Amino acid sequence: MNESFLRYKDKMMEYWSGLTKKQKMLLFGSVLLLIIFIVLITFFTTRKTLVPLYSNLTPSETGTIKENLDGRGITSEIADGGTTIKVPEKMVDTLKVELAAEGIPNSGNIDYSFFSQNAGIGTTDNEFNMIKLDSMQAELANLIKGIDGVQDAKVMINLPEKGIFVSDASEAASASIILNTKSGYQFEETQIQALYHLVSKSIPNLPTDNIVIMNQFFEYFDLKNNDNNSSPGSTFATQHEIKKQIEKDVQRQVQSMLSTLMGPGNVVVSVSTDIDFTQENREENLVKPVNEEDMEGIAISAQKITETFTGNGDAVGGIPQGEDPSDALGSNYLEGNGSNGDYERIEETINNEVNKIRREIVESPYKVRDLGIQVMVNPPEEGDLPQERIDDITKILGTIVRTTIDKNAGNTALTEDEINDKVVVSVQPFEGKVDFESETKTAIPLWAYIVGGVLLAIIALLIFLFIRAKRKREAEEQELEIQEELLHVPDVNEEHETEGTMRKKQLEKMAKEKPEDFAKLLRTWIAED
Secondary structure, three states: OHHHHHHHHHHHHHHHHHOOHHHHHHHHHHHHHHHHHHHHHHHHHHOOOEEEEEOOOOHHHHHHHHHHHHHHOOOOEEEHHHOEEEEEHHHHHHHHHHHHHOOOOOOOOOOOHHHHHOOOOOOOHHHHHHHHHHHHHHHHHHHHHOOOOEEEEEEEEEOOOOOOOOOOOOOOOEEEEEEEEOOOOOOOHHHHHHHHHHHHHHOOOOOHHHEEEEEOOOOEOOOOOHHHOOOHHHHHHHHHHHHHHHHHHHHHHHHHHHHHHHOOOOEEEEEEEEEEOOOOEEEEEEEEOOEOOOOEOEEEEEEEEEEEEEEOHHHOOOOOOOOOHHHHHHOOOOOOOOOOEEEEEEEEEEEEEOEEEEEEEEOOOOEEEEEEEEEEEOOOOOOOOOHHHHHHHHHHHHHHHHHHOOOOOOOOOOOHHHHHHOEEEEEOOOOOOOOOOOOOOOOOOHHHHHHHHHHHHHHHHHHHHHHHHHHHHHHHHHHHHHHHHHHOOOOOOOOOOOHHHHHHHHHHHHHHHOHHHHHHHHHHHHHHO
């Protein structure tokens, strides 16, 4: 084994001495980079990833959890100014269950469980009221924390003292709440209303007017009272909000359309409207013929009576019984004069049915009486905007104005000139436009790709040099072997080994290794002689 090791060592020394100074530096640098690369991979693969176990903790809670984890021998780290504690990722779920079984984290607040754990006879009324108030505040804060967007909550409740007599009027309670909300989270009106009702129903005799809610940025969450919508202030706010919404919708429509035409950032749109908030309730009772051309209805019944008489004149004449004398002139009667005569009476009655329409109409209070659109266009860099393009934009905006304005707003339809007066298109360069450089963020930095590429190139170069040197060395060895075979001359002084020479070598070896046995052998030979 030592001989093979020495042989490999000699080959390595021979290979190293055969390299140039530049090749030696490249080999040394590549080996060093390879070692650093292996160390970094080992470090990142064996490093424990710490993730938050609990967040938004108080300092006392953080200290309790840290002490518990240190007693268990678990690696932990405190972050976010002492409000977050991190542990290895694989142990998060297990630690949450085990710490929860031990009642950790304990905020130190008194909740309703205090009464079942510390009930006693020696508690005074004042102590009991203080504990009850504190527990109500803690329980209400825990309820509010469960709302999406709320990280923490502080509640202060003021409960008035009860009167001595039953007839004393009880005062209303009040509550002040400070929310620690998530950054950038926007609460909807329904969420704010639900929060007010939650607080109001949790505390006895607490109206919503006595509740104040704000966040850590001193932003108030006011409750809009729907019962006072008839007041002038609320009516104005509602109408103003509707007006803004209509203008915003038209502006977004125009902005999206023109940005597609001119490119993003090259169009600025402003919209102004005049909204009619007058609401009309009316009832219409209309009677219309079925056939409007002939002004006739549908015949639902008809009656025709025909009477004829022929005979002496005495039989005719006079007024039929039961008929008004004033109507006798219009009847078909023939009066006789004592001679023969004829009598004929025709009566026709038709009952027609018409359309009877009853309408209860409630007109919408949101009508656009007037609309103005102002557009600013940034011309292209290569030149001014052509007049044809401006005319196209004007036609597009005119169509939007014509379809948006209420048709019954004016007595006559809008003309083209009137529509063009409501549209303004201005083509001017945007001097105040700020161009922000777009930064491309990659998960792996650029220097990592560069270092990795250089390292791979060096490794490939070393492999190429090693293979080439190995092939060169093998070729030289083969050439030397051929030369040795060609130049090999038998040694003339080479002695042929005989039986005598073999015995001589054995005796020499025996004399060196076993001198006593060799001495005995000599004595035996001498005695025999």
